[in-house]
Amino acid sequence: MTYQKVPVTILTGYLGSGKTTLLNKILSEEHGKKIAVIENEYGEVGIDQGLVIDADEEVFEMSNGCICCTVRGDLIRVLGNLMKRRDKFDYVLVETTGLADPGPVAQTFFMDDEIRAEFTLDGIVTLIDAAHIDQQLERSNESSEQVAFADVLILNKSDLVQEDALVKLESRLRDMNTMARVVRSTNADVPVETVLNLSAFDLDQILERRPTFLEPEYPFEWSGVYQLEPGRYEMTLEDGPDPAMSLVAIPGQQSDEESLKQSAEQCVRLFALPARSLKPGDSIAANQHLNLELDTSGRKSFVFDVNSAQTMGFYAQHTAEEFDLRIMPADRDAPVSPIKERVWVAEHEHDDExxxxxxxxxxxxxxxxxxxxxxxxxxxxxxxxxxxxxxxxxxxxxxxxxxxxxxxxxxxxxxxxxxxxxxxxxxxxxxxxxxxxxxxxxxxxxxx
Missing domain, CATH: 3.30.1220.10 (CobW-like, C-terminal domain)
Structure with a gap:
């Protein structure tokens, strides 16, 4: 049986702009669609799913974290699970955290072959808090990106702002994004056709505005490929910026640039899976793909055995220098040097404050x-x-x-x-x- 691609709307906007209010309105409308909702929250406690009304639609919650880094793999995982239930839905809404740049979310629908074959990005809808957007734009790069990527800008809470200020704000938003449609609203009350079935996302326009759009960003900063002979090895780490560090180990990793990029996309998925927590002295299996979380407070060491000569690739959340990561053979005092290293630098920066x-x-x-x-x-x-x-x-x-x-x-x-x-x-x-x-x-x- 042949299916049409499932349209996807990305619903974004800074914290408190009214995304959940709009989502509830969409879910309560008589539009005849079966909608799957994917949410990404910021913080250790999930609240937003409880704020979404009890409707026939299903809500899937993604992991806490930066959706442009660690959660991109989680998004791929949730969409992959949805593919197995195509009879249950015919539209997808992705509601991002208010601290997310929507660019990498949109990127997912073009970079991943399986996702691209099943889903089509219908449009990006950005809610604007008319009462607070000026200060948010001054203090947050994410707010600017949410405006720049939008196909539709919903100027919400318009009732809280004087008319002359609204006109000035609309002019500022159009200067930032000349292609987007600007719609005023109160309590996110807009016609559902303002949000769904837009057929508005234009990849060529995005590439014209941002040529680097299809250059992926990853949940890791460093990779190293090692040529290892049979024997026992010890991975050692010193104190670093975090008490733990995620690391994916890939046996048989090739050192050419194309192989590194292919494994990098695979690691996006692996980083989204539950990591195996390792404590000092634990052993690492060197013959299978692993997602590890290393306890790094103080000097730590982890042991693994190599049964036959092979290359081993490691993709780490932080650079090797930050933790002085070393691979030490048991029968030598000098560490093994990587035959290939690569630093993966994200274009965006997080507001650490x-x-x-x-x-x-x-x-x-x-x-x-x-x-x-x-x-x-x-x-x-x-x-x-x-x-x-x-x-x-x-x-x-x-x-x-x-x-x-x-x-x-x-x-x-x-x-x-x-x-x-x-x-x-x-x-x-x-x-x-x-x-x-x-x-x-x-x-x-x-x-x-």
Whole structure:
């Protein structure tokens, strides 16, 4: 049976721009489509899936992380699983984290042969928070990229901005992206045809604006190929920038540039799989493809045996120099030098100051104490708190209280009923310079 390619819309926009609100609207419309939703969240606790309404559509959550690096493989994995269930859906919506550059997400639908054969990128829709976009554009490269890649720009929360400011903002957005359609909205209320079935993504236009678009970015920074004779080897690492480092080992790795690039694409998928955690002294199997997570606090060593002469490739999350990575034969004091090394440098940079924190507590919250705490927190730290979202449990209230905030703006309203589900409080904050210990302590004072 021959299938048509499944259209995909990428839904992007900075933190708090209204992506989930728009997603809920799409899922509640009578459009006759069976939609699979893929979400990528930022932070250690997944909140957004709970904010999506209970609909017939299925929601798939991707791993935490930079979607342009570690999560690209996860996106490929989820789409690969969807291929096996083609009768269950006929459209895909990918909602990215507000901190993601949508370029590498779009890139996935052109770089991976299997994905390209099954899916077609219909368009990129970017939501704009009209009340905060000016400061976001000044402080975030991701916001600029989200505007630049859009086929449609939805200027959301237009009711919060004066008309002359909206006209000026629209002019600025058109200067940044002359090809995109600009649509005003309140509460992300736009016709569904504004988002679906656009047939708008033009690869030639993207390549004209960014010639490097089809040059992939990877979840690793370094690869090394070693010629190893039979025997026992010890991999040693010193202290580095992180307490752990992901590493993929590929036996039989060839050292020519084309082979390295082919293995690099394979590693995108391998990095998305659960890694085997290794502690000092553990053995590495040298005869199979492995995704490893190495404990690197202090000097560490890992042992592996080579049964027959072969080449071995290692693809590491960080460069070998950062951890002084060495491969030592058991019968020699000098390390083996790689016959080929390559550094893989991503074009984008991450904002290392931006982080997330989560608070999870059981029990009920005193509404007055919570409002006082949130009000004080946002008044004092609101500039640095980009996004606030979560669920709260009030005593004698059968429904979850859903709260969402952007900087100093904050809303809380009843959501779905708890039913038989255990009552709990889940809060996620995304921002800069978050005092996690103090925030958790202050929240605990709000519990009954």
């Amino acid at each position: 931006v982080g997330s924190m989560a608070i999870e507590r059981t029990g009920n919250v005193d509404p007055e104490k919570l409002n006082q705490w949130i009000g004080t927190l946002l008044a004092e730290k609101g500039v640095d708190i980009f996004r606030t979202k979560g669920f709260i449990s009030y005593a004698n209230e059968p429904r979850r209280i859903v709260f969402q905030g952007v900087h100093m703006l904050f809303t809380a309203q009843p959501g779905t009923e708890w039913g038989d589900e255990p009552r709990r409080n889940q809060l996620v904050f995304i921002g800069r310079n978050l005092d996690e210990e103090q925030m958790r302590k202050d929240f605990d004072q709000c519990l009954i």
